[in-house]
Amino acid sequence: MPIRPILRALRHHRFTTALIVLEIALACAVLCNASFIVAGKLSLMHIRSGIDEPALAVVTLDNFERQRADDLNARVVNGLRKIDGMQSVDLVSGLPFLGAGGESVSPDREGKRGSYLTSFYFGDPGALPALGIALTAGRLPRDSDVVPDDATIVQSVITRSLADRLWPHANPLGKVLWCCHGTGGFQVIGVARELIQAMPRDDISVGNAIFTPQRSGPMLAGQYLLRADPARVNEVLRKARAAMATLAPDATVDDEHTGTLGDLRHRYFRSDQATADMLMGTMVALLAITALGIVGLTGYWVQQRRKQIGIRRAVGATRRDILRHFQIENFLIVGMGIALGVLLTYAFDVALMKFYELPHLPPAYLLVGAIVLWLLGQLAVLGPALRAAAVPPVVATRSV
């Protein structure tokens, strides 16, 4: 099929062709960038936490008197341990997807050798094994590692990735890292393979986290990590919640911070899910509108060229030739749109990177976007092209 006559025919519809090309270019740019953002959200939502999520749940209490926290903790922990199916109950303060304290930490007391925003998790010494965290060096915290709340230096387990950032070429065990203008130090007793920061977002580097064992008291109260068989974790949590009315009548359950780790992850990413849904909805609508535009315009072209099609048929063109003409025409138009779209996509990408600090768009998105648009174009043109192919040669002999 020669392309020259098709291009020449298009030159008669320069303006409408330009409009469709522009529309496809814009669609391409929006499609590629939006799907890149969606992919980013999806990968963030499925980020690995390093903890044994399916087996874990947390109950958080609220509105209790911190001065009498010890008594409350003892009642709740002992009561919850009696629940059938419960493997362990530990005091925690802060968990991934639930939130935790965060501060910048440095390898030196003055904070001159770099600072890294880090999540601080606290819990009784048993909480770390309950979370299912494996160590790559050092040891798990013991009861003897717990120091008084007002101690300047505490014994802690830090993550491998934080250790690598703080001391790239040295053994972190026994070293002290500092936070809060040198008022608090953390001595490393163990290195965890993986433990995500409490609020996984782009603004804290992935895996900057510290776990510090602490004793039950006003600073560590009201949050309980439950561990059970993954198949029974929902049931155990339900029983635990029900038990709270008798175990802790002087407190209320904080629903927002209570649930299985699966619930917490889901809740934490609700907003990202909503944004991803919205972006995907817009992409589908955009593709639909673009396709409908192609259908409408090609339909018009077919009708306008009925006579010419008739003539071509009369001088020997087959139905297949006519079909091919419109299909190739569409392929060319979409191709021009994509060519322009590539430029637009990168212009959008640069703007997005500048204002929203998104990473660079990988070229694979452009390739997929181009294929999707080409397929869409072919699909949209099929109906009008078949109608064109059905024009009988006898039309050529009619005056209208």
Added chain:
Amino acid sequence: MFGYYLDLAWRSLKRTPVLTGLMVLAIGLGIGASMTMLTVLHVMTDDPMPGRSAHLYTPHLDPLPRDYKLRDGSPDPTDDMTWPDAMALLKAHRGVRQAAMSGGSLLLRPARADLRPFYVSGRYATTDFFALFGVPFEQGSGWSAADDAAGAQVVVLSETLARKLFGTGKAVGQTVRLGEHDFRVIGVTADWAPKPVFYDDQTGTQYSDADLFFLPLSVAVDEKLQVSGNRSGWVHGDDTSLTSANMTWLQFWVQLDTPAQVAAYRQYLVDYSAQQKALGRFQRPPTNAKLYSLMSWLAHENLVPGDVDLQLWLALGFLFVCLLNIVALLLAKFLRRSGAISVRRALGARRRDIFVQLGIESALIGVAGGVLGLAIAQLGLWSIRQRPDDYAKLAQMDMSMLLGTLGLAVLASVLAGLLPAWRACRVPPALQLKGG
């Protein structure tokens, strides 16, 4: 003539229901998506204190050491003020009214047996707070400057909290136990909750928060009540008490009625900083002191999340694609009628008449698309209200946005129709008839 053109447009649209439906759908989707996001942006950047915001200013000093470096992801300490500076500005009394304030959250133990203790968030402020922001009172009033000085344990409740604690009965004169102290209720504010809570420290929930109680700042400092928000100190090992000169935690607002007062206050801030520098307390240039108006402070804080911005741009891009689509479809539709147009031209219609006729036809599509867009936007806003975000509950359309939607739809479709109509009205008279 208008009626006739309207009739012509209606007939023409009826003749091609599929194409017309397509165009209405395209306009509707484009307008619906962009108006949803424009409405969200509108409510988020709306003036939280209409009529009053023009006179409200917030001064910001720079007490940081010269070599202080802002850490990544940490809040800027100069967003807030230290206790000594706030007290100095308060005493200087250079504005019409001024108040220092900070947020706080306290455990409330209700006297009623059927209510469990619960945490409430509210505001510690100095006496002018109520007059400065024009807080309306339902019962009683705020406290006096003497109460501030004496650290009187008095509290003003919001209507919501007062109703929860005391039902419909009189709240003033009652006692409320907040934290470890008893406070005498001296006033109940009427429903008052500016959105966003512009005077709050930036915590990311200014659109859903509301203050439930107000009590004197001096009490909070004397009794070391729990303070929420950022407390940024910059001296290693310095005391972290609230009265420290090396830690910022207070917000300060001042009322200035005339441009002369604004200029004078700005100068006062520079003079104050210069004086502090001379005393050796400040190290940075006195011209670092800034005075923001309410709206420029909101712009500086930039409360609109990146996601909202991004979605707005996406929606506008979507609208643009829809418009391009409509231009192409209208062109096809108008030029398809070249025959009829040239007959009208041959019968004496001027180009202008054809142009107006086709313009009315595009506007009609715009009206239909606008109505559809309004429905889609309502659906979009409903879905945004279901979202967990801080601003979600505010996503409601007001009258101006409603009319704006219809206006934008008509404007967009008329704009989209301009080129096709111009092309169509250049169809030469009668020539088309011959060609058939």
